[in-house]
Amino acid sequence: xxxxxxxxxxxxxxxxxxxxxxxxxxxxxxxxxxxxxxxxxxxxxxxxxxxxxxxxxxxxxxxxxxxxxxxxxxxxxxxxxxxxxxxxxxxxxxxxxxxxxxxxxxxxxxxxxxxxxxxxxxxxxxxxxxxxxxxxxxxxxxxxxxxxxxxxxxxxxxxxxxxx
Numbered sequence: 205x206x207x208x209x210x211x212x213x214x215x216x217x218x219x220x221x222x223x224x225x226x227x228x229x230x231x232x233x234x235x236x237x238x239x240x241x242x243x244x245x246x247x248x249x250x251x252x253x254x255x256x257x258x259x260x261x262x263x264x265x266x267x268x269x270x271x272x273x274x275x276x277x278x279x280x281x282x283x284x285x286x287x288x289x290x291x292x293x294x295x296x297x298x299x300x301x302x303x304x305x306x307x308x309x310x311x312x313x314x315x316x317x318x319x320x321x322x323x324x325x326x327x328x329x330x331x332x333x334x335x336x337x338x339x340x341x342x343x344x345x346x347x348x349x350x351x352x353x354x355x356x357x358x359x360x361x362x363x364x365x366x367x368x
Contacts, residue, residue, distance in 0.1 A: 242307070244317060244358060245300050251354045252324070252347070253292060257284040260346035264339070291335070295327030314359065321355035 261281065299320050306316040328347045332340045 242300060242303050244362070245296075245303050245320065248320065248324070248355055248358055249292065249296050249299075251358070252351050253285065253288050255354060256347045256350035257281055257288055259350045260284070260343060263346050264342055291331055292327075295324060295331065298327060299323045314363070317355065317359050321352060324351045324355070 258281065261284075302323050303316060303320050306319060309316075311319075325348055328351060329344055332344045332347070
């Protein structure tokens, strides 16, 4: 039973090799949530992905130039959500690793979370600039505004819980 291990930040274990009964497998074990508090990153990513497409559809449907286009009806929300998830995976990995690396520094949690929001904005803009298209500016605006608002909301909620 051959195994190859790769350790990143002493918390991510990736095993590649052959399993006993299940043939070849790829196993990814992540023990980050307890040690670095990176639950913030998962909440932030999920809330942004859920709310940004809705915000985008509200923006696009309020613009007179886009009224009447079938693509911007709310029944396309699941399709937009699926593409959002797929296109955001590289940004998620980058902000997660950055969050973990920053959690080992002397920075306060507030600054780490604000830096995470800044990395997210960079990831959103880079991704949408690479994709481009006629609605890229509206997507950038909707996703960027939502990312900032969700980040500030989560920071506020967590700071308020600590005070109680």
